[in-house]
Amino acid sequence: MHRYPFTNSLWRQHDETVPYPKLESSVSCDVVVIGAGIAGLVTAYELQRRGKQVVLLEAAEVGRGTTGHTTAKCSVQHGTVYSKLIRTFNHETARLYYEFNQEALRYLQDQVADGFDIDYETKDSYLYSIDGSSQLVAEREAYEQLDLAGGDAKEEVNAALPLQVKQALVIRDQGQFHPVKYLNELADRFVEAGGRLHEKTRATEISSGPRPIVTTSTGRRVQANQVVVATHYPFNDIRGLYFSKFEVERSYIVACETEQSVPEGMYLSVDSPSRSFRTFQEGEKTYMLVGGEGHLSGHVTETRSRYDRLERFAHDVFETKKASFRWSSQDLITLDHLPYVGQMFSREPDVFVATGFAKWGMTNGIASGLLLADLLTGQDNRFRELLNPLRSKFKSADVGQFLKTNLDTATQFVKGSLEKPGSLDDLQLDEGGIVQVDGKKVGAYRDLDNECHLVSTRCTHMGCTVNWNDAERSWDCPCHGSRFDTKGNVLEGPATKPLSYERKTDVSKE
Numbered sequence: 325m326h327r328y329p330f331t332n333s334l335w336r337q338h339d340e341t342v343p344y345p346k347l348e349s350s351v352s353c354d355v356v357v358i359g360a361g362i363a364g365l366v367t368a369y370e371l372q373r374r375g376k377q378v379v380l381l382e383a384a385e386v387g388r389g390t391t392g393h394t395t396a397k398c399s400v401q402h403g404t405v406y407s408k409l410i411r412t413f414n415h416e417t418a419r420l421y422y423e424f425n426q427e428a429l430r431y432l433q434d435q436v437a438d439g440f441d442i443d444y445e446t447k448d449s450y451l452y453s454i455d456g457s458s459q460l461v462a463e464r465e466a467y468e469q470l471d472l473a474g475g476d477a478k479e480e481v482n483a484a485l486p487l488q489v490k491q492a493l494v495i496r497d498q499g500q501f502h503p504v505k506y507l508n509e510l511a512d513r514f515v516e517a518g519g520r521l522h523e524k525t526r527a528t529e530i531s532s533g534p535r536p537i538v539t540t541s542t543g544r545r546v547q548a549n550q551v552v553v554a555t556h557y558p559f560n561d562i563r564g565l566y567f568s569k570f571e572v573e574r575s576y577i578v579a580c581e582t583e584q585s586v587p588e589g590m591y592l593s594v595d596s597p598s599r600s601f602r603t604f605q606e607g608e609k610t611y612m613l614v615g616g617e618g619h620l621s622g623h624v625t626e627t628r629s630r631y632d633r634l635e636r637f638a639h640d641v642f643e644t645k646k647a648s649f650r651w652s653s654q655d656l657i658t659l660d661h662l663p664y665v666g667q668m669f670s671r672e673p674d675v676f677v678a679t680g681f682a683k684w685g686m687t688n689g690i691a692s693g694l695l696l697a698d699l700l701t702g703q704d705n706r707f708r709e710l711l712n713p714l715r716s717k718f719k720s721a722d723v724g725q726f727l728k729t730n731l732d733t734a735t736q737f738v739k740g741s742l743e744k745p746g747s748l749d750d751l752q753l754d755e756g757g758i759v760q761v762d763g764k765k766v767g768a769y770r771d772l773d774n775e776c777h778l779v780s781t782r783c784t785h786m787g788c789t790v791n792w793n794d795a796e797r798s799w800d801c802p803c804h805g806s807r808f809d810t811k812g813n814v815l816e817g818p819a820t821k822p823l824s825y826e827r828k829t830d831v832s833k834e
Contacts, residue, residue, distance in 0.1 A: 334579040334648075335502060336388070347525040347542075351379060353520070356379045359382065359383075359556065366690050373517055384524065391686075395600060396503040404594060406463060407466040409661065409662075425688065432444070442506040449495045450592070451593075453490055455595045457595060460493065477492040477494035480492065487641065500604075526814070527559065535674075551674060552676045556817070569664075570657065571620070573618050573683075575653060578615075578635050578649065579612070580645055598618070622802030625757075650795070663681050665679075669714075676699065745759050756810070779799060781799075784806070784820070785801065785819040788804070801819070808823050
């Protein structure tokens with residue numbers, strides 16, 4: 325049989341950093357930060373620099389999460405966000421969001437000047453449309469109203485790309501970089517400053533009190549004055565009904581080598597299907613990174629075709645070779661398209677959160693870390709109210725999105741219970757699906773050694789039925805985005821407990 329390649333991120337191919345130790349004993353500190361992605365590491369690094377004693381907990385390893393599976397564009401050009409924010413809020417809110425992200429870009433540039441070796445390159449950022457999208461017309465008007473440092477770039481893009489575009493917008497002097505190198509630089513400097521970083525240490529519970537306690541899956545405890553949850557999707561989402569406030573979208577990236585001339589800049593189309601691309605130079609190799617094909621997490625089983633379409637686009641437009649790397653990432657989009665950064669619960673002033681970066685975590689994540697560092701050290705920050713997670717004024721657009729998101733969740737609960745299971749005997753090598761075994765519906769994967777792995781189909785977060793993801797070889801929850809490997813181990817939260825698992829050696833095909 326033809327073996328479809330396993331997914332692997334370009335950014336992690338040469339990552340040979342020495343692992344940080346697991347948390348082996350209970351400890352006490354000033355601040356415990358949960359999650360060593362870009363938001364968590366910037367928060368921990370800044371707090372440690374400012375005199376706090378910080379413990380940073382990471383469920384997997386540095387760079388294995390969303391930050392290590394992005395295109396790593398550091399830009400204030402976030403699709404058509406400014407026209408959306410003007411429409412939903414006002415000009416002041418849209419301008420503040422721009423300045424919030426601009427602060428992150430400056431911070432990163434200062435770090436590069438200070439010696440951060442992260443393959444940083446200054447690039448212009450472009451939005452374009454082949455179809456003549458009305459969204460881009462509205463976004464151009466937003467640029468003019470907000471006095472953003474960008475404007476029309478139709479002729480420029482047509483000269484740069486082998487495409488015929490009808491509209492284009494540019495923002496100059498943005499950046500692209502190597503995200504895993506950046507995380508490793510932050511981690512090294514955080515530890516050198518006296519911070520404690522523990523990998524393969526999954527937080528499962530936060531108890532409230534004068535000094536909250538974080539408990540891990542192995543029963544170890546970290547007591548601190550303050551807790552920061554920077555786990556991408558907050559695992560403690562039941563309180564505060566955070567699970568009802570996100571749309572979870574999965575998108576795909578391929579990295580293809582090319583020997584042709586490549587366009588300068590970072591590009592994103594606003595058409596459907598959308599395409600995002602940038603280049604990466606590694607020695608003599610030039611890669612074109614192409615992203616897109618997004619869908620609600622857990623709603624698509626045949627995800628391999630998503631990579632195939634991106635690879636075909638890269639070949640047709642840029643004459644690239646076959647994809648050398650394929651990977652995907654998951655993003656949280658809030659009801660009003662603004663992240664949640666700050667105090668997480670109204671009655672727990674010592675628990676903070678950073679989440680909902682809507683595919684723009686490089687700037688939103690950095691800026692969130694800076695905001696949280698200010699909040700936890702008592703410094704003023706003018707973005708505090710803009711991103712306050714406790715903001716409660718629903719706009720009409722928010723109400724509609726809230727109803728849509730939660731109706732979809734309810735639909736997925738019902739759909740999962742009604743789906744008819746297949747037969748275990750029908751599964752081919754390297755194939756998974758929901759089947760019936762001994763009168764019970766289970767998730768099954770037949771590996772390349774012809775052995776079947778069976779798991780419960782019930783997500784341990786809130787009980788929704790998981791679906792098979794054939795490219796990632798994972799079980800994905802369509803309700804809130806939790807993901808599990810073929811043996812039921814948690815790949816992404818909010819779930820913190822594995823699917824129940826039983827390895828069956830007597831059901832393999834001969």
